[in-house]
Amino acid sequence: MKQKNNLIPALTGIILLLVFVILLENISSLIPNLPQVFQPTSPLFTVLKKAAVYSLVAVSMNLLNGFTGLFSLGQAGFMLLGAYTYAILTVPSDMKDQVYYLFGGCAFDFSLVDFFRSIFGAGGFGGAVALVLACLTALILAGCVAGLFAYLIGFPVLRLKSDYLAIATLGFAEILRAIFQWQKLGPITNGANMIKGFPTFSDFNITDSSGNVILRLSTFVPFLLTTICIVLIVCLINSSYGRAFKSIRDDEIASEAMGIGLFKHKTMSFVISSFFAGVGGGMFAMYVANAQAKAFTSTMTYEILLIVVIGGIGSVSGSIIATFLYVACSEWWLRFLDSEMYIGGFKVPLLRNGFRMVVFSVVIMVIVLFFSQGIMGDRELDLKAITGYLTGKKRAKAKEKVPAGKEGDK
């Protein structure tokens, strides 16, 4: 009941957010002489892009860890699958020889970009349609590959209990990383080298014929994709399947007694979470403009897990807020800790390369030990507060967080 009443404000909020992102991104070309923060090269946009990608992965991990109670540490592995699927499918044919030069060209002679270009044409509006379709198809396929793989490994792995499950999924991620670095698979995965040359977020900026950017969309695109995915996840969580997941989390035996197929629902949650992790991996490849197995280490999984914990296990909005805070702190706000600083001739002690991460991990430990609920616990932001947040009132949001009561009735 309540959900229907909330539909319109929620949609308005999302649309407002997306419009806001477009405006923010293009504001420097509309109004001249703005401070550096609003220029396209500012760290603000790096943070926004990275956080948009990470928040999708964090929410997908939360779906599994927080809502289904399956403690999986395989997120980086599924991201890797997604990133490689996206990259391999979209590198244009004329780039392949250059990217795979160590292996004398690519064994996989197909590119979605070329395929759609052959239908819609390469330039102008047709080119844009081809680009969008190619990226969308590749991202969905990236998710599907990750999901399919999750389905396969789910059979042995999902029968395991808590920490055995964690270590087994972590193991799968490490195995995947080794396979993708294997030189024998070089003609497809480019071995231990990175794959690049595929469409990235900045390819979505609309340029005129002389190459000048008319409309920047490079931050808008990850926001749009992430929003769509997270809305899908939230719908799932609020459906009867979501309630089944939560009951499994709270008590496996009781929910089995209530007629919930444990294995079926666990597999479902695992596959869906991995699907979105795969999509997130594809977007991560778009964000860093390359795909390399070396990047998807277990440290990445730990990072995402810590984000989920900071945001509150079992809270979607918590994960999103925590991602933006985490990425902003690590990429931007705490950067100053890494460089030497003088206050009026006095050298501030301890500040040098690496100090930022030490401070950061101490803060994380404090949160883990003393605020185990995280920012949001298992509550969600009230819609009113979200709309306030979406329109840019960041501060208001933190104070206005209203417990939404039981999640089931949201």
Place this chain on the structure above:
Amino acid sequence: MEYVISVLLSGISVGGQYALIAIGYTLVYGILRLINFAHGDVFMVAGLLGIYLTATLPISISLPLVIVLTVALGFTIERAAYKPLREAPRMSVMISAIGVSYLLQNTATYVTGGQPMTYPTIPFLSDTVNVAGTQTKWVVLITPVLVLILVIALTQLINKTKVGMAMRAVSKDFETSRLMGIKIHSVISVTFIIGSALAAVGSVLFFTNYPAVTPTVGSMPGLKAFVAAVFGGIGSIPGAVLGAFLIGICETIIKGLPSSWDVSVFSDAFTFALLIVILAFKPQGLFGEAATDKV
């Protein structure tokens, strides 16, 4: 033939070093049901301590000091990061362990500046010796012997002493052993102290044979040692040691295969494949006891 012997020898020695870490895992898991993700990083810190201490102090003082400081670190971690969460869900403790691992790695990066540090040559251990026609270091021969001695001592400690009895009781049932007057917090601390001391010994042996210490060097041996512990049956010390030797030997064999096959990238992956096979077919491991779930 000589090649086979040298591969086997180094496999046994790597296995022995994993065994020393694996004991720490299996003891802690046996009692707290916690995968102590930070254990591999404690091992790394012990390596760094070895580098910094031997730079200023003579070997005879610095090596015991490394063990003492590592024990202190392990004790502090347990008190600061795990003890407050004794009543919390198991997953929170594991997250805390991941947090500690993250903290130790980042601190190590900060202190070393991210540069790989070369481990000092320890006299005698680094000297070469000729075994059946192959040149090898003394450490390779000493490791299995030392591991054997330590394991025998440890099993005696666990089976014959009062502390050992308390440890066995706590690992069976937390609440009941508390009712029997066992101070579980000090028993748990003892477990961490033993584990860290063994990790420190392991680090001296491991890094003598290893090019450099980096902040992330501990995570892989740590995970492998955990797999060894699972393989042997969690809580069982002989099992963990056997598993560690098996993993060490298999790993060096994979690394020693002809380079045209190009499979050395799988030396880490093999361990995890082994883990998944065990978990799928014999989850209680070789010597572990099958756990029963009471509803």
